[in-house]
Amino acid sequence: MAVCTVYTAQTLNTNCSISAPSKTHLSFHQKQLVFYTTSKKSCKRGSNYSGSPCVITCAAGDSQTVVIGLAADSGCGKSTFMRRLTSVFGGKAEPPKGGNPDSNTLISDTTTVICLDDYHSLDRTGRKEKGVTALDPRANDFDLMYEQVKAIKEGIAVEKPIYNHVTGLLDPPELIKPPKILVIEGLHPMFDPRVRDLLDFSIYLDISNEVKFAWKIQRDMAERGHSLESIKASIEARKPDFDAYIDPQKQYADAVIEVLPTQLIPDDNEGNILRVKLIQKEGVKYFSPVYLFDEGSTISWIPCGRKLTCSYPGIKFFYGPDAYFGHEVSVVEMDGQFDRLDELIYVESHLSSLSSKFYGEVTQQMLKHADFPGSNNGTGLFQTIIGLKIRDLFEQIVASKSGTPVGAAKA
Numbered sequence: 001m002a003v004c005t006v007y008t009a010q011t012l013n014t015n016c017s018i019s020a021p022s023k024t025h026l027s028f029h030q031k032q033l034v035f036y037t038t039s040k041k042s043c044k045r046g047s048n049y050s051g052s053p054c055v056i057t058c059a060a061g062d063s064q065t066v067v068i069g070l071a072a073d074s075g076c077g078k079s080t081f082m083r084r085l086t087s088v089f090g091g092k093a094e095p096p097k098g099g100n101p102d103s104n105t106l107i108s109d110t111t112t113v114i115c116l117d118d119y120h121s122l123d124r125t126g127r128k129e130k131g132v133t134a135l136d137p138r139a140n141d142f143d144l145m146y147e148q149v150k151a152i153k154e155g156i157a158v159e160k161p162i163y164n165h166v167t168g169l170l171d172p173p174e175l176i177k178p179p180k181i182l183v184i185e186g187l188h189p190m191f192d193p194r195v196r197d198l199l200d201f202s203i204y205l206d207i208s209n210e211v212k213f214a215w216k217i218q219r220d221m222a223e224r225g226h227s228l229e230s231i232k233a234s235i236e237a238r239k240p241d242f243d244a245y246i247d248p249q250k251q252y253a254d255a256v257i258e259v260l261p262t263q264l265i266p267d268d269n270e271g272n273i274l275r276v277k278l279i280q281k282e283g284v285k286y287f288s289p290v291y292l293f294d295e296g297s298t299i300s301w302i303p304c305g306r307k308l309t310c311s312y313p314g315i316k317f318f319y320g321p322d323a324y325f326g327h328e329v330s331v332v333e334m335d336g337q338f339d340r341l342d343e344l345i346y347v348e349s350h351l352s353s354l355s356s357k358f359y360g361e362v363t364q365q366m367l368k369h370a371d372f373p374g375s376n377n378g379t380g381l382f383q384t385i386i387g388l389k390i391r392d393l394f395e396q397i398v399a400s401k402s403g404t405p406v407g408a409a410k411a
């Protein structure tokens with residue numbers, strides 16, 4: 001069955017039926033657009049028309065969209081992660097063609113990444129007037145977020161609002177057609193239980209305050225000309241709401257990438273060398289955690305030596321089981337950074353359950369994006385691995401629906 005798009009004035013696709021009036025018309029219309037009957041098979045949108053409200057029922061598309069949630073505070077590496085993820089699927093991610101130049105959406109052959117900032121219900125002035133931050137649930141429309149993500153997952157296109165970060169205003173909506181993989185990234189993908197239930201896999205980027213501060217300085221001071229004081233003030237102003245509404249979402253994530261200062265240099269406060277933990281929930285459907293050497297064991301490993309060049313302070317890996325918010329998890333940890341990225345193949349050869357399609361795929365991906373932030377440390381390594389895991393999960397879900405076995409040769 002074809003996918004129906006029901007948000008523009010149009011003659012409806014034959015897979016859609018309409019009737020009017022009714023109280024139960026598709027609720028995801030209500031906030032944005034109201035449809036009115038003009039004839040039995042056609043609807044026009046707008047509030048001036050005197051006809052009756054429509055109920056539009058559409059058959060779902062053939063293949064269901066796989067939905068991935070990526071949560072993190074602003075400036076914590078979501079865009080970088082997204083670039084690594086879309087690269088695993090090949091093709092280039094670009095804003096919708098011919099659309100709003102300030103759109104936050106990125107579309108590639110397989111993936112569509114939408115930014116949940118687009119569900120801000122209060123614009124910049126509105127938040128200022130009400131004295132709330134963008135992290136506060138009162139500044140966001142979770143009903144619309146749920147209804148639209150659900151519609152896309154069911155194969156129905158939606159007209160999603162756009163929050164314009166340049167002007168601070170809510171722009172006219174853009175059409176989002178159901179992709180193979182929808183990534184919802186932003187502050188609150190796991191906040192609302194209804195949205196959370198729609199996720200096939202979820203990731204939380206947990207950047208410690210020290211590291212967040214160092215990255216903010218690097219970007220906002222060096223690249224955007226902000227003062228040290230204003231960066232400190234902005235982090236402090238966001239902190240109560242971050243602690244109340246954003247941080248608690250990590251308990252729901254299937255994978256958490258936690259970024260901490262190194263332990264290899266005592267009392268390091270530079271934030272250049274990082275200790276990165278990949279916390280992987282056990283028992284998640286279509287997801288088998290990556291492990292080092294021997295599954296289920298506890299291992300501490302210093303790979304530096306003949307096969308891996310390390311300058312001070314070196315590199316240390318750890319792998320073992322743990323508990324995280326009451327869940328059984330497997331943790332792989334890397335502290336330190338690579339001197340020579342091509343030698344990563346040595347580390348890759350000791351990691352198992354990578355869901356790579358060929359030996360060396362992780363190293364190849366890392367070398368391909370050597371210029372991305374974090375490519376020489378655990379942030380880039382674990383983001384790349386989670387990218388491969390999402391591809392594997394997607395392929396398994398597709399195979400389970402079509403009844404065919406997954407073709408990928410897994411390393």
Ligand SMILES: Nc1ncnc2c1ncn2[C@@H]1O[C@H](COP(=O)(O)OP(=O)(O)OP(=O)(O)O)[C@@H](O)[C@H]1O
Binds near residue numbers: 080218
């Ligand atoms: N792994 C990393 N290592 C070092 N710096 C990083 C890393 N990831 C991100 N950064 C720094 O943080 C900045 C923000 O990264 P990115 O744009 O990916 O984050 P974001 O969460 O999408 O931000 P925003 O929500 O504000 O758009 C980068 O410009 C870089 O300075």
Ligand SMILES: O=C(CO)[C@H](O)[C@H](O)COP(=O)(O)O
Binds near residue numbers: 124135165187
């Ligand atoms: O936390 C954020 C997510 O990116 C932003 O601060 C929020 O979306 C508000 O944006 P702006 O500062 O451009 O008004």
